Amino acid sequence: MHKHQLIATMNNYKIAYKGLSEGVHDFTFEVDGALFEAFENSEILGADCRATVQLQRGAAQLIADVRIEGEVVVACDRCLEDCALPIDYEGQLVVKFSDEEQEYDGEVLWLFPGEPELDLAQYIYESVILSLPYQRVHAEGECNPEMLERFSIVSEGEFSAIEAEAAREEEQQAVKGEAWEKLAALKAQMEQED
Numbered sequence: 403m404h405k406h407q408l409i410a411t412m413n414n415y416k417i418a419y420k421g422l423s424e425g426v427h428d429f430t431f432e433v434d435g436a437l438f439e440a441f442e443n444s445e446i447l448g449a450d451c452r453a454t455v456q457l458q459r460g461a462a463q464l465i466a467d468v469r470i471e472g473e474v475v476v477a478c479d480r481c482l483e484d485c486a487l488p489i490d491y492e493g494q495l496v497v498k499f500s501d502e503e504q505e506y507d508g509e510v511l512w513l514f515p516g517e518p519e520l521d522l523a524q525y526i527y528e529s530v531i532l533s534l535p536y537q538r539v540h541a542e543g544e545c546n547p548e549m550l551e552r553f554s555i556v557s558e559g560e561f562s563a564i565e566a567e568a569a570r571e572e573e574q575q576a577v578k579g580e581a582w583e584k585l586a587a588l589k590a591q592m593e594q595e596d
Contacts, residue, residue, distance in 0.1 A: 415453075415523040422459045429455040433470065433526060441527055448475035451489055453526050464497035464520060470529055476538045481545035491533040495525050 415431055433451040438444040451472030458465040470491040478485035496510045497520055504512035508528065513520065539545070 415526055416519040416521045418518060419459060419464055419520050420518045424459050427457045437527060445476055446474045466495040468493050478540050479537055480539045481549035483546045483549060485540050489530055489533055491529050493529055
């Protein structure tokens with residue numbers, strides 16, 4: 403039997419699996435910025451995503467195939483303005499049951515047999531965060547030019563000149579270091595001769 407439910411409550415990412423018959427059940431969650439606000443230090447400023455969950459209920463475990471699509475808003479790494487990034491994530495969460503407390507490792511979630519619900523908030527949050535690109539920037543040419551101007555302290559040519567000057571100073575320090583070593587050796591030699 404295959405059933406589908408739309409979970410409309412904004413901050414509710416729980417599935418009451420206890421009442422489900424064995425088999426496959428579909429759920430849909432609307433994922434907005436409220437989910438990310440619930441986690442401390444989240445870099446996501448807003449979200450408009452949909453998580454579809456195909457939950458296979460077995461006698462001893464649950465298997466949740468999760469697809470998250472939409473977009474999130476983060477600060478652009480280049481200009482710090484709001485930047486919308488697409489999200490397209492597919493993953494699988496295996497849920498097992500144990501009377502002993504077990505660590506969640508991102509792929510297997512352990513629940514106590516008496517727990518009536520499967521809470522997917524943490525899994526959805528982590529899945530979205532992990533699917534973000536390493537560099538979170540606007541497409542080329544879409545950054546706020548005024549903000550880029552503020553962050554552009556030196557031009558490329560000026561930066562090269564600063565690097566060259568630093569290399570010259572480092573070389574001079576090395577030469578001075580060698581000269582001091584020679585003077586120290588000469589002083590030690592003269593003290594020995596006296």
